[in-house]
Amino acid sequence: MDGHNFDQNFIEELRALLGDEKVSTSKAILDDHGRDESYHPAKAPDVVVFPETTDEVAGVVRLCASFKVPIIPYGVGTSLEGHIAALKGGVCLDLGRMNKILRVNADDMDVVVQPGVTRRQLASYIRDTGLFFPVDPGADATLGGMAATRASGTTTVRYGTMRDNVLSMEVVLPDGRVVRTGSRARKSSTGYDLTHLMVGSEGTLGVITELTLKLHGVPEAIASAVCTFETLGGAVRTVISAIQMATPVARIELLDGKTMEAVNRYSKLDYEIGPTLFFEFHGSPDGVRYTSELVKDLAQDNGGRSFQWSTEQEDRDRLWRARHDAYYASRAQCPGTEGYVGDVCVPISRLAEAIEKAQALLDESPYPTFILGHVGDGNFHFLIFIDTNDPKQIEDAQCLSEQIVAMGLELEGTCSGEHGVGLGKISALEREYGDALDMMRAIKRGIDPDNIMNPGKIVRL
Amino acid sequence: MDGHNFDQNFIEELRALLGDEKVSTSKAILDDHGRDESYHPAKAPDVVVFPETTDEVAGVVRLCASFKVPIIPYGVGTSLEGHIAALKGGVCLDLGRMNKILRVNADDMDVVVQPGVTRRQLASYIRDTGLFFPVDPGADATLGGMAATRASGTTTVRYGTMRDNVLSMEVVLPDGRVVRTGSRARKSSTGYDLTHLMVGSEGTLGVITELTLKLHGVPEAIASAVCTFETLGGAVRTVISAIQMATPVARIELLDGKTMEAVNRYSKLDYEIGPTLFFEFHGSPDGVRYTSELVKDLAQDNGGRSFQWSTEQEDRDRLWRARHDAYYASRAQCPGTEGYVGDVCVPISRLAEAIEKAQALLDESPYPTFILGHVGDGNFHFLIFIDTNDPKQIEDAQCLSEQIVAMGLELEGTCSGEHGVGLGKISALEREYGDALDMMRAIKRGIDPDNIMNPGKIVRL
Numbered sequence: 001m002d003g004h005n006f007d008q009n010f011i012e013e014l015r016a017l018l019g020d021e022k023v024s025t026s027k028a029i030l031d032d033h034g035r036d037e038s039y040h041p042a043k044a045p046d047v048v049v050f051p052e053t054t055d056e057v058a059g060v061v062r063l064c065a066s067f068k069v070p071i072i073p074y075g076v077g078t079s080l081e082g083h084i085a086a087l088k089g090g091v092c093l094d095l096g097r098m099n100k101i102l103r104v105n106a107d108d109m110d111v112v113v114q115p116g117v118t119r120r121q122l123a124s125y126i127r128d129t130g131l132f133f134p135v136d137p138g139a140d141a142t143l144g145g146m147a148a149t150r151a152s153g154t155t156t157v158r159y160g161t162m163r164d165n166v167l168s169m170e171v172v173l174p175d176g177r178v179v180r181t182g183s184r185a186r187k188s189s190t191g192y193d194l195t196h197l198m199v200g201s202e203g204t205l206g207v208i209t210e211l212t213l214k215l216h217g218v219p220e221a222i223a224s225a226v227c228t229f230e231t232l233g234g235a236v237r238t239v240i241s242a243i244q245m246a247t248p249v250a251r252i253e254l255l256d257g258k259t260m261e262a263v264n265r266y267s268k269l270d271y272e273i274g275p276t277l278f279f280e281f282h283g284s285p286d287g288v289r290y291t292s293e294l295v296k297d298l299a300q301d302n303g304g305r306s307f308q309w310s311t312e313q314e315d316r317d318r319l320w321r322a323r324h325d326a327y328y329a330s331r332a333q334c335p336g337t338e339g340y341v342g343d344v345c346v347p348i349s350r351l352a353e354a355i356e357k358a359q360a361l362l363d364e365s366p367y368p369t370f371i372l373g374h375v376g377d378g379n380f381h382f383l384i385f386i387d388t389n390d391p392k393q394i395e396d397a398q399c400l401s402e403q404i405v406a407m408g409l410e411l412e413g414t415c416s417g418e419h420g421v422g423l424g425k426i427s428a429l430e431r432e433y434g435d436a437l438d439m440m441r442a443i444k445r446g447i448d449p450d451n452i453m454n455p456g457k458i459v460r461l
Numbered sequence: 462m463d464g465h466n467f468d469q470n471f472i473e474e475l476r477a478l479l480g481d482e483k484v485s486t487s488k489a490i491l492d493d494h495g496r497d498e499s500y501h502p503a504k505a506p507d508v509v510v511f512p513e514t515t516d517e518v519a520g521v522v523r524l525c526a527s528f529k530v531p532i533i534p535y536g537v538g539t540s541l542e543g544h545i546a547a548l549k550g551g552v553c554l555d556l557g558r559m560n561k562i563l564r565v566n567a568d569d570m571d572v573v574v575q576p577g578v579t580r581r582q583l584a585s586y587i588r589d590t591g592l593f594f595p596v597d598p599g600a601d602a603t604l605g606g607m608a609a610t611r612a613s614g615t616t617t618v619r620y621g622t623m624r625d626n627v628l629s630m631e632v633v634l635p636d637g638r639v640v641r642t643g644s645r646a647r648k649s650s651t652g653y654d655l656t657h658l659m660v661g662s663e664g665t666l667g668v669i670t671e672l673t674l675k676l677h678g679v680p681e682a683i684a685s686a687v688c689t690f691e692t693l694g695g696a697v698r699t700v701i702s703a704i705q706m707a708t709p710v711a712r713i714e715l716l717d718g719k720t721m722e723a724v725n726r727y728s729k730l731d732y733e734i735g736p737t738l739f740f741e742f743h744g745s746p747d748g749v750r751y752t753s754e755l756v757k758d759l760a761q762d763n764g765g766r767s768f769q770w771s772t773e774q775e776d777r778d779r780l781w782r783a784r785h786d787a788y789y790a791s792r793a794q795c796p797g798t799e800g801y802v803g804d805v806c807v808p809i810s811r812l813a814e815a816i817e818k819a820q821a822l823l824d825e826s827p828y829p830t831f832i833l834g835h836v837g838d839g840n841f842h843f844l845i846f847i848d849t850n851d852p853k854q855i856e857d858a859q860c861l862s863e864q865i866v867a868m869g870l871e872l873e874g875t876c877s878g879e880h881g882v883g884l885g886k887i888s889a890l891e892r893e894y895g896d897a898l899d900m901m902r903a904i905k906r907g908i909d910p911d912n913i914m915n916p917g918k919i920v921r922l
Contacts, residue, residue, distance in 0.1 A: 107808075171897075189877045193661055197653060216707065446906060
């Protein structure tokens with residue numbers, strides 16, 4: 001089935017299954033569900049459904065399977081690589097109403113949620129348990145979407161990505177059967193790792209209808225710190241030493257000098273201008289003091305100036321607000337443009353070189369650009385501010401991005417640290433994996449033989 | 462190809478490819494390669510080859526593919542569920558000569574090794590780097606074998622299993638092509654997680670010919686502690702509280718009273734008799750002192766007696782030696798028998814109940830039994846000492862094991878925490894996964910359509 005050659009019987013059966021109220025073909029709703037937060041062109045689905053239970057999801061999937069209609073699972077649409085564009089039309093499965101937190105197992109430090117629960121909703125719900133969920137990609141994404149795209153963010157250096165924090169899932173397979181990918185046990189050595197196969201599968205293998213997530217103990221004490229460096233290399237050197245010494249560092253973020261300027265202006269702050277590290281340490285009160293002083297020494301040995309640390313909530317909030325606002329601060333410098341966001345991740349020993357090479361490429365372009373990153377993971381983003389209505393400018397940005405990706409791959413890196421493949425990184429994926437892509441194709445064909453699950457994403461068949 | 466109907470041309474081509482010295486059909490060598498450390502009946506391969514390079518492995522695999530001959534990758538044969546039995550004959554691929562440590566990337570805290578490198582070999586090689594590889598299953602297994610079986614061990618509570626510590630691999634696919642499952646970047650959101658698919662695949666999807674492993678910083682200080690409890694529940698309660706408080710506990714092991722008695726006798730020690738926890742804490746000198754005192758308080762609140770902690774290497778060595786010898790200590794109590802080792806993992810909140818129920822089942826049997834476990838992970842083993850030459854006794858042990866597995870699954874657990882599926886847990890896997898097993902079958906069929914990779918393990922087709 002291609003585009004709008006839609007069998008009207010299919011829509012009728014959807015309505016019969018879910019009731020009229022959970023099935024929409026209104027143009028506004030279709031349009032809203034075909035666009036994520038990226039520059040990728042929108043492509044609306046033919047119909048949007050709003051199931052409320054796993055059974056309803058399974059019913060929709062069975063119906064789609066029998067009519068061979070594409071299915072695109074949807075959270076809140078905060079992805080960045082065109083993940084939700086309905087390239088071949090079909091049904092957008094909006095999971096936003098499946099937003100219940102089903103069970104907090106405090107003793108096991110896990111929580112069972114429906115896929116439409118958002119990150120902030122969960123944080124607020126478990127606030128009084130002494131536990132927290134650490135993965136924070138910035139946007140208030142749904143946990144189902146975060147799992148599907150293998151999201152990460154600022155705390156990965158300590159707590160890992162979604163890969164490390166999903167214990168198991170309930171999944172509706174492309175034929176409508178409902179399965180579990182694993183148990184609630186903390187570890188297992190039983191067969192192929194279906195949980196990790198689904199994490200990052202971007203809706204191409206099935207629909208996630210329930211997640212069991214790991215929680216972590218809220219640390220007794222938290223300290224934050226900020227330090228400006230003479231050189232990028234000095235900043236990266238400091239990070240490498242801190243991690244090697246097994247210090248309990250929970251966040252290490254890097255902003256380049258231009259971004260710091262933008263942040264100062266936007267948030268009315270007066271940070272020094274230069275490559276800057278933002279830190280957070282988790283531990284006991286003595287522990288975070290000890291770590292802060294240790295990292296201060298490391299920073300000073302590597303050309304760090306004015307290392308300031310604090311255990312005050314207020315200082316911490318200001319610092320992370322500034323980090324969080326970096327994108328908006330950068331954009332405010334470039335009125336009338338939108339940011340094209342790049343995403344490359346390399347081994348940390350190659351990070352200074354990667355960023356310097358990226359900077360040189362970006363400096364040759366006529367567009368305003370900024371660099372910032374999750375430096376503890378070797379992951380950096382580059383922002384290119386362009387007029388996204390101008391195809392030439394989009395092409396320029398894509399070309400720059402491809403050059404930076406190629407450079408990152410040469411430095412033993414990966415074409416995406418956290419934004420995923422969607423449709424934007426399909427060629428880069430081929431470049432990164434070569435023949436290993438045939439393993440992915442074999443998996444896709446085996447599990448979704450009719451290619452109805454989010455077709456055209458990750459692998460082209 | 463079934464059993465010994467071997468095409469003599471095939472053997473000739475193997476010899477032509479590798480040279481006579483790397484191809485053996487000697488009975489002693491065949492027999493040695495058909496048996497692991499478990500009770501499972503041995504099944505020798507038809508030929509054993511000893512490749513020294515990835516190219517040689519790829520050549521062997523291509524040859525096997527064209528003759529449709531089964532391939533069983535082999536490390537040192539320390540697996541416990543019949544993983545290496547050549548059920549349909551074929552070629553045993555002994556990777557023991559691929560034992561080079563190729564590259565230590567200290568700044569990135571990773572190491573690139575060939576699959577035949579053993580755990581102790583790596584530990585010794587990197588001793589002076591300030592880094593260590595944490596996964597310790599007890600046996601001096603090869604790292605390739607540990608990855609293939611998703612091994613774990615005593616340090617999982619802090620450092621994770623092989624799942625968490627393999628960054629990427631080089632793999633020879635069943636058609637002989639050589640691929641990489643990922644890059645050296647610390648995280649990636651690029652497509653299906655091939656690395657995690659291969660970890661735990663038990664040689665059924667391809668041959669691991671190189672591994673990039675995560676290393677960790679050697680902690681500044683290490684403390685160990687031991688504490689005997691009035692009740693099993695009190696011990697488990699202590700563990701749950703310690704983990705919830707985000708204390709940096711690196712090992713927590715449980716031995717039951719009977720095992721403690723055996724250990725005392727075997728190692729000439731005088732531990733109190735009762736459910737006993739062995740701890741290890743990693744951190745700064747102040748940090749491990751702080752944690753030790755904190756856990757001491759938690760233990761005392763939960764009926765723990767005589768909590769002793771120490772930062773002395775000597776005390777630590779004695780304690781972990783006792784833990785490590787628990788199997789031999791138990792066996793020494795039961796001369797003329799071998800241990801049938803069971804392996805179940807449940808959410809930690811269900812662990813006390815699971816162990817008590819297992820104990821009740823074991824107590825009904827006529828055989829000597831012991832229980833010990835990686836209590837921080839909810840993983841416990843039971844030892845049943847039987848005459849493994851007596852089919853009736855093996856059947857009794859299997860029956861007991863099945864009952865305990867069924868009980869563990871009811872408590873939201875998994876049928877194997879760390880020993881894997883091999884051929885011993887195939888029925889349990891079906892019980893655990895239901896329809897999700899079809900995902901595993903689809904993966905297996907897609908990647909190894911001729912079923913030449915370790916056939917008859919994990920899934921039956």
